[in-house]
Amino acid sequence: MGRLSALFDPETVAVVGATDREGAVGRAILENLRDGFAGEVVPINPSRDEVLGLECYADASSAPPIDLAVVVVPPDIVIESIRELADAGTENVVVITAGFSETGGEGAARERQLREVAAENDLNVVGPNSLGIMSTPKGMNATFGPEDALAGSISFMSQSGAFITAVLDWANEQGIGFRDVVSLGNKTVLDETDFVREWGDDPETDVIIGYLEDIDDGQGFVEAAREVTEDTPIVLVKSGRTDAGAQAASSHTGAIAGSERAYEAGLDQAGVLRARSVQELFDYARALAGLPEPESDGVAVVTNAGGPGVLTTDAVGDSSLEMADFTDDTVAALTEAMPDEANVYNPIDAIGDADVERFGAAIELALEDPNVGSAVVVAAPTAVLSYDDLAETVIEKLDAYDTPVVTCLMGGKRARDAEATLRESGIPNYFDPSRAVSGLDALARFREIREKRVDEPETFDVDRERAQDILARAARRDDNRLGVESMDLLEAYGIPTPQGEIVDDPERAREVAASIEGDVVMKIVSPDISHKSDIGGVKVGVADEDVYDAYEDVVARARNYQPDATIIGVQIQELLDLEAATETIVGMNRDPQFGPLLLFGLGGIFVEILEDTSVRVAPIGESEAREMVDDIRAAPLLRGARGREPADVAGVVETIQRLSQLVTEFPSILELDVNPLVAGPDGVQAIDLRLTVDADELDTEEQ
Amino acid sequence: MGRLSALFDPETVAVVGATDREGAVGRAILENLRDGFAGEVVPINPSRDEVLGLECYADASSAPPIDLAVVVVPPDIVIESIRELADAGTENVVVITAGFSETGGEGAARERQLREVAAENDLNVVGPNSLGIMSTPKGMNATFGPEDALAGSISFMSQSGAFITAVLDWANEQGIGFRDVVSLGNKTVLDETDFVREWGDDPETDVIIGYLEDIDDGQGFVEAAREVTEDTPIVLVKSGRTDAGAQAASSHTGAIAGSERAYEAGLDQAGVLRARSVQELFDYARALAGLPEPESDGVAVVTNAGGPGVLTTDAVGDSSLEMADFTDDTVAALTEAMPDEANVYNPIDAIGDADVERFGAAIELALEDPNVGSAVVVAAPTAVLSYDDLAETVIEKLDAYDTPVVTCLMGGKRARDAEATLRESGIPNYFDPSRAVSGLDALARFREIREKRVDEPETFDVDRERAQDILARAARRDDNRLGVESMDLLEAYGIPTPQGEIVDDPERAREVAASIEGDVVMKIVSPDISHKSDIGGVKVGVADEDVYDAYEDVVARARNYQPDATIIGVQIQELLDLEAATETIVGMNRDPQFGPLLLFGLGGIFVEILEDTSVRVAPIGESEAREMVDDIRAAPLLRGARGREPADVAGVVETIQRLSQLVTEFPSILELDVNPLVAGPDGVQAIDLRLTVDADELDTEEQ
Known part of the structure; x- marks a missing residue:
């Protein structure tokens, strides 16, 4: 697989299966390319000499060198066409044609062939069953969709082509621009992980967004996304979140659904911001694409109307942000600058007769305050306030202070021009105060993701051979369910047992x-x-x-x-003294996409009735193991709430890490439950154990 | 206080303080009335003979009879002006003038005078410090805002005038219409409870919506809203939900903030749907205003695109609704009507080449299914589908089946005309699948509210005199904190004690x-x-x-x-056998707005660490007491989870009811905690008690 950038930056694009037949996909793609692409467009079709005024070639070998080929031929000749392209030196292919694994039987066989031919020839293949790809810097629309994308810094991938069509129509109206757009199709060769890596390396992509129904290789995705999110935010809508949705997604894509808890944990560990709706996806993306990073979580709210100010304050309370506490200097300066009836504490209410000067003064004083990391300007329409002027003022202040500001200019038509002006400077305007705050929240959450560097999983000095022997013994007994008789497995990994x-x-x-x-x-x-x-x-x-x-x-x-x-x-x-101890549970099961999923909770009712558990994809290091303990609601019990002596939390954390190492080193362990792991003031002890092993996998490990 | 309908349906409206001075509020109101009101407009101003071409009168006594007066004179002559109006027979007054309690000292005194003059003369008074009121049937815009409202069936009250201005500007663009609009101002005389009652009686109001920062009389509001929501839905944004927001609201309105938990419980008991944002308020209102009531919670999703179909299914999973399970007949008919590649289970994916006929067939078959209570039509733009035609088809099907349908025609410009067509027939179109589902969810939740009739609080046969004596004894000891020595108080109210x-x-x-x-x-x-x-x-x-x-x-x-x-x-x-018993807590404290707030939870960590509690405003009947028990996450423990013998839940429920009666009958009890109330298989026992009483209140009760 070559560098993906060639996919988005070709000199020559061929349409294999180009035609001028009205309504044909091969025509729509050719038209889209012809009308905008800043390079050469090459139709290929053995039965034509010319298509839509362009010289048409019989096949790849007779055509000029092709950097990117878009294949729209019937399914049964796709493989052959791609072979020809590869022979002629083409490295990048987008397969529009449907009729692969999504149709079962024959299609699935064809998809295997496609994978093989791509591997043999080291091809970048998008699709099959794709709407196509776009890249705005070269004006390339290699899709059969009805809309071009506006230029911008958001790169966008989608497992649903229809989703792209719908989003572009809306985004064009909203003035939201994109850099690259990819319809992933069946993801036979290139998938979400490849594009995350590619866009992570692309300095012109400010935000990566996506609509996904599954992730093929959870562990690989987590690794790639973790690296990318050191610089570039990733926002995803992963559908199939609910049971009903997962069932629908699986019938739509044919993918085996991993558990939502695994996705939740994996995406969180990967540093991905997850949006729950299309609206949220773009509310986040617009803020992340255009605004600087906030230095703190303190938000200033500046308004001309008490009610909307209170609503915005509520939204801040709902978010991970907080209302900034102004310094005495700020309050004094605001008191000086504002009329008597104004509120000079946060939210600043410049009151109903505030003109753009007064608004500007309030915004400036707020942004000068060292406790303010970001600001929301919320305005209701009045006779004395021009939204257009206010937009200019907000842009000035953002430029002067390099502190993120979003606006909520409430109203309809009255706000349209101002909204466009703000957008040009990267400032998103939101209809609703709660959405404005969620935009700022995305910025702050991404800063946290960037700052939080996860420690590498520790490799403890364990007796791996002994563990191997214990598991092999079980396999020889032809028994895949192990119990307390295998407690020495835990001992081999340094976990205390009675x-x-x-x-x-x-x-x-x-x-x-x-x-x-x-x-x-x-x-x-x-x-x-x-x-x-x-x-x-x-x-x-x-x-x-x-x-x-x-x-x-x-x-x-x-x-x-x-x-x-x-x-x-x-x-x-x-016989242990359990009086002062707390029963905990550490478990693991394997997710089809993400692999070993660790679970932690307190024993008994806490897990069974209150479902108070935390999960992480293994392997994890100390910080994540500690988070697992802290994440449960009942964590204070372990830490010595209600006059109890604190339990050995460090021992629990280390046990979780050692089990993480065990299940990572032995893929044959399918499920594992240490229940209870008793945590007392002086240490932890694993009292009981159950695990299920995969005998076939065991054989492999033994060799 | 007369019938409020006169406020919205006057023949003659006077503007007291009318002027033609540019920029004056008295001019803006007069202009708004002159330009649209279908009755007589009467300017009153002693220093003019004519204002804006209308004959102007010196005072109310010299003017023709006035049904509604809008007062915009300076604060110091407001009271005098109102007296004159009352003397001349006017019964309805809107006070625009600010400078009352919101400015403290002198203003507060003026507000007391206003309350007095209103009471003496039996006046309906809106405000002061109000933007005014509107009523579209008569084209009456008696506000100084820049926008008229479109006609519709939503009646809207707001404690923030700016919020009304902002909402109207936006609503006009969206084509959302209103019946009556009220800017509540300081709520000196008329408040939210009055308008809820009024609009509840108005057959032309389909939905009541509001933006509130506080509720003056919580108990009165609950009572009124409960009655009204038997027929008419109420959707409220109550701001100050979060601590920060409550602080901001209190500094904005000067109101003492009641606890958010009391509002949450009170509004829920009142049958009010609570929206968390402006967007949600209208997402709910649009569905409730235009659509029939769904007969069940089963939702059918019909789409031409897999991805958006999955997103919609997720949204259903997040809501209180469920994906409808189609009958075999429906599946068979869909199989017949749809192409092979279509998905005929719910969500129905009519696939990308679906035209309006295929969409229509799918919608019709879905609506015919007895398990379908409502439907969402989700479409992505394609070359073969006209959104305008689809809109017509959806309207036809809604008319034919009288089952609520909402649409999510994804895209921007492409959807505008269809959206307008749908709106005319009362069908809301939403940009995002999750918002479309939340509209349907509001319908289903309102059906539940209508169906759920709360039982009256039971009046148990108790020894009220003995309780009175016990409390009086405490008062004589000059001791307002009572403990276990007052357990006979519980006995007097029939609560078992050891x-x-x-x-x-x-x-x-x-x-x-x-x-x-x-x-x-x-x-x-x-x-x-x-x-x-x-x-x-x-x-x-x-x-x-x-x-x-x-x-x-x-x-x-x-x-x-x-x-x-x-x-x-x-x-x-x-000494009780506590082995098989569960410790519970029943508590009460008084909220400034809602009065006695009952709390229930399990003892120890459940309340202190897991904060697993439920609250209700007293008095409550059996069904609500039972809900309190069922609402806590740990409820299964009481009902016999994990092999335990079930506790006497009926005993717990009865104890909650008896305590509800106690705290209702004795307002002198400020706080009360029965902790623990032990619930075993054979009954309950109150083991310990603490309460705080208000000695002054006690004296009153004794008399």
């Missing part, structure tokens, strides 16, 4: 119990019995002298309950 | 303990000691023989801790 062992005769049980100080806990160990307590398979606080009989009893009960159960033995475990 | 009593000598302690089966709990009783356990003032599980010594010990510890503490005695209480 003293004890699994024994298979009563005499040995007595010996082990004797070696442990105090009473013991005894549990039947059997892969076939899951509710051990219910059948009397667990005894807590057994004295040494009772251990022999207890062993016999526990085993008898298990046999009685299920005569054919495999009984591995009885676990003899040190 | 067996036992408060004693003041060790011998009596022994006697009481002996009369109670099993061990007892002993607690020091002192208004001065709040953390009883911490100082050793509580003993749990004391055997009869140890009671004498325990008494001495508990008292000694208390004296030692605080020598000057008032010690009422020691409480001897039956």
